[in-house]
Amino acid sequence: MTQDVPVDSSLEGALSTALIAGRRFFTRATVSDDQRALFKQGGRSGDAFYRDRWSHDKVVRSTHGVNCTGSCSWKVYVKDGIITWEAQQTDYPSAGADRPDYEPRGCPRGAAFSWYTYSPTRIRYPYVRGVLLEMYREAKSRLGDPVLAWADIVEDPERAARYKKARGKGGLVRASWAEAAEIYAAATCHTIKRWGPDRIAGFSPIPAMSMVSHASGARWTSLLGGAMLSFYDWYADLPVASPQIFGDQTDVPESGDWWDAGYLIMWGSNIPVTRTPDAHWMTEARYRGQKVIVVAPDYADNVKFADEWLPAAPGTDAALAMAMGHVVLREFFVDDRVDYFTEYVKKYTDLPYLITLDEIAGESGTVYRPGKFLTAAELAGDSGTVEENAAFRPVLLDARTAEPFVPNGSLGHRFGETGAGRWNLDLGDVDPALTLYGAPTPDRAETSAVEVELPRFDVRGPDALLRRGVPVRRVAGRLVTTVLDLMLAQYGVGRPGLPGTFAAGYEDASAPYTPAWQESITGVPAGAVARIAREFAQNAADTRGRSMIIVGAGTNHWFHSDTIYRAMLMLTTITGCQGVNGGGWAHYVGQEKARPITGWAQLAFGLDWSRPPRQMIQTAYWYLHTDQFRYDNYDVEHLAAPNATGRFRGMGTADALALSARLGWMPSYPTFDRNPLDLADDAAASGLEPAEYVVRSLQDGSLRFACEDPDAPENFPRMLTMWRANLFGSSGKGNEYFLKHLLGTDSSVQARETPPDQRPTSLVWRDEAPEGKLDLLCTLDFRMTSSTILSDIVLPAATWYEKHDISTTDMHPFIHSFNPAINPPWQTKTDWDIFHTLAQTFAPLGAKHLGVRRDLVAAPLLHDSPEAMATPHGVVRDWRAGECDPVPGKTMPKLIVVERDYGAIADKMAALGPLMEKLGATTKAITYDVTREVEYLRGKIGVVRAPGSVTDGRPSLVKDIAAAETIMALSGTTNGHLATQGFETLEKRTGTQLADLAREHEGKRITFADTQAAPVPVITSPEWSGSETGGRRYSPFTINTERLKPWHTLTGRQHFYLDHDWIQELGEVLPVFKPPLDMTEIFGEPEIGSVGELGVTVRYLTPHNKWSIHSEYQDNLFMLSLSRGGQAIWMSDVDAAKVGIADNDWIEAVNRNGVVAARAIVSHRMPEGVVYMHHAQDRLIDVPRTETTGKRGGIHNSLTRIMLKPSHIIGGYAQLAFAFNYLGPTGNQRDEVTVIRKRTQPVRY
């Protein structure tokens, strides 16, 4: 049927109708009856331009490499051998039939990356600092040997100072690969011989998003005996609360699981800006009825997606969370009960566990202080029958019998014979008593209540101690209460009949931690807080745990972020949201999740050739080696609770570090004031066992820990190699101190050194602060950065579109690949090739100058091992003070001798070593037998043919693809056989069924070719805590909740309570609010808000940048064009008006640490009293000389300084024990303040 389409004359009008109708007389083309369309024959020659513009020769899959959580797979287009542009891949695995897809993934930053390939800042050739190169050529021609030549230069103070002072002042000249590698190899050789291998450090962050590239240098450094520096804690991305609560580094849901949440709080995480490709899940879930709340101090981009916005003042998030916790406890645990919550916390948290109360005789009568977990050791009492690991088997009360009960699943069951088959959360018929309030007692007599003293930190002085009552009982002769009872006291939730002062109601502003109390601190209305807390918990009750909090850098980068996170995680844990799809915490800050972690770790740390590797906590490393400790003038006591015992009195942060190193809590490199190679020789010469020799030497004082005298030349770090990293433009808190003391070049340090009476007591103080400690700084990069311009050797690296590698993130459960769209252009090489080149250059020098040596490695007490039981009850005992004997591996570091064949390093790097079959591969206390995998690799990647060498017949790692295959073959997530084997091993310990989780994929093996074809979903493995079995979305701890597998903590449950001596001293046994550090009080900075002649004082925050984060950098021309361009500081219109600053004015920010010159972005989006200087703007684009010092201007970290929190360096005790990037002091930077003023001088460059 045809219909006449009437011409709507109202649309065109008579004139246009006539005009178009007239056209037919002048053309052969047909005009349609409705006059809407014209049909022409041919005439497409104009298309040729567009056809040519978008034609290409090939499309290659790759992604963006160092730390992009998105890790989107991209199509890289190549035309005539030139990378032309990139576009989003669309072939992700499905997230399930009833939910959106992963695709679309990608953001403007990632789409701008291909600019770097041919950018003006691309590093095309090796560069060496000119003055150094001249010296080296001269010395080598004179001495004939590279190592002697290097020694000749660096041992001459005058020449050494000359090239160090030239750092950062231009003068990099081209060198050949051979020459650059030779200088590097000579320096390495000399440093090992003269000072020791632990004076060499390597730094490359975040392996997950290019594991092969990370492993390249890490393998090289580890095989040498150098120290790999941690990054997760250093970046302040590690939420220390995670080890504290979960005993897990960090495990979080994939973004697809946001869809499952019914209630979502974005708390300090600006999802649309920093997690752009995943933000769609959040927007889509709203259509499913999800309620979205945002907590952010500024009108951030994510606020516009939110149903409600809680603008809490910066750094006060814990106050808000505590008030929400108050409401949840009051309404869901006291006034009313929810069965789901009650059952959950009984089974999966430490709330029912018994805590002893310590009696203190005070002036106003007897009070009590929360003490330690009651354990089986106390129960045994004098009976003499002490069970195995009794001090690590905490106790709860069985509500049915009112008798103490030692549940399975604690740390004491995780190791040792009697724990086999009992490390699980199965409580049998036992019904744990959550509270002693009104609980039956065996003799119906002993229940009573006492007052406990609880510190608060929002006020100082006599009011800083709260006295609140808890119900108690006497068990095994000790007065005890439950963790829940203490929690209720801490949160101020009263119950009739208990002594002490509790909150009168939500409106009681005088009582912590009510909604009204928090309002005066956070500025958020009390009513809104109570309502949202209620909604959050009610949603969790209705959905059985589908309430989620996405947390981020905004809350995590504070000095006290561990307490902030504990207050927030209390909300998700007490409401039964952890271990539930759609619920719990979701922390996406920094990227820890190399899903094939076992294989990566073997490769990266050379565990196939020698163990243990040296792994260092980077924050402590730079705190000492950049001499920032020389400017710290406060006691750790300053951080202690008002009712502290005085343990920290007179203890500086550096003293705390020295103690931590001495007791084996945390690693410390360089370890001793002697070359560890010489130390091993000395031990051999003495005829003693090496460990015994060291212990004796330490005791008689002939040997000292290097960290007790960091300014002695023998204790300097001598060499630093960086790849995939930009320490001096991005992560180096206290940038000016780095420049001054580590590099010995110009700096803008404004601070004064600590006066004698405030200096650390256990350290040697040298009057002359050294400058230029580092002999060689070598950086591999594809672009010029703040770090390369300060480096002595710059090596040209391939970009992410020019190499083979693999990528995984915590945001999505699949693995995919990097592939070279073009070969590395000019003289660039992949990281893998570069380190092999360096190793091959080094090998002959190593053979000649070093040979085979024995290296004495001091290693800390490790998490996920029996060593975590070194400190019963977390009672600190210092062998130096005579409180215990020095026992390596128990009360001090392990001391292990490792053989190093320096002539064979290059061969070993290129072959998978024999320890794989001999010792297996261990992750989180599960050891995998990989004999079968090594045999498979022989066939897959080929073997080394080198008769007579140790590497003969070993799988060959010459190529980067071989490294990728090895990583995947040796990991459970990518090899179903290993996953199943690991679960079977674990079953023996837990006695529960687990292996079925992986059995569906037992025969599956993900190969590199698979990852090239499309992103491949990974396999459920005991390496992680969540399950993807059956294609479900990844959420952490689902194996724990569903299969009763314990958390890796003291109780095996999620911990609200921490009982280590130091935690008690800091007043942090329970979640608590600690305000941001008071820089006025500690360092004498002006008060926030004050306006003086120098400008206005504001809080200085360095959040992530919208225009440069994760997948590209600040210098990208496209992003510079889209943004303001150049260094900028965001400030509020109110602050700007105080000192006459207008938008785009040049301003200067000054504090004791340094100076920054930038432009002002004045916006009412910013709250008063706060400025943002976006992270990592580098010093390369539009950075003029400052008015204050006349030196070229400063980066965001010029105003920061390392602030080290002592609770982060606790070790050797249950979940508070070291593992690389699992626990360590954070390099936080949020508590800083600065003075801002308008620039008066014209800008000069």
Add this chain to the structure above:
Amino acid sequence: MSLFLWVIFPYLCLAVFVVGHAWRYRYDAFGWTTRSSQLYEDRLLRLGSPLFHFGMLGVVGGHVIGLLIPRSWTDAVGIDEHRYHLGAVIGGLIAGVMALVGLAILVYRRRTVGPVFSATTAMDKVMYLVLTVVITLGMWNTIAGSTLNLGGEYDYREGVSVWYRSFLAFQPDASLMTQAPIGFKLHALAAFALFALWPFTRLVHVFSAPVGYLTRPYIVYRSRDVRPLGTSAARRGWERVGS
């Protein structure tokens, strides 16, 4: 001298005009544009641009009548000298004033509006200068010669126009111009200079004015060409099938 001014120079300019356009189209097809600044400012533009452009249409029309149509033709259709003169002066003045005022607004805008000024090239400035000179001289000729009778009586239809037609017919008679008043001479010379500049300025947009839009339906379909798409030849094994 007169041979150079009225024969060689005009033909040179004409040659540059023709060859220049061909060159520009060949090598700068994507630069063939008005370089519109409407995005940066449109309040003044909305006033100045139509004034100028419609004024210029009148000016061009007047030149076509005055230069190309011989006097005998207008006489033949019965337009006597007085009526022709009246029409030419009134029409010319209106169109000229429109163009000149429009131009003044546009130049003012270009200088005072920051983004527009930033988008102004050196060639734009030269072009504006020459264009202003040409229009001003033309106005002067109309006013001085025809209205105020300054410099004596001169009928360009007997002199300049005849020379111009001889120039177009490639039989140039330079003597006709030597007798013309200085105003006409300068106007003609400046105009030829403008023609020589033309292909290298934004004036090329005159030849791509979108008049076709007046009669064009909304949607234009072009069927596929038989010729290969793009400029590269199809590779072996990748030849197109079907049509």
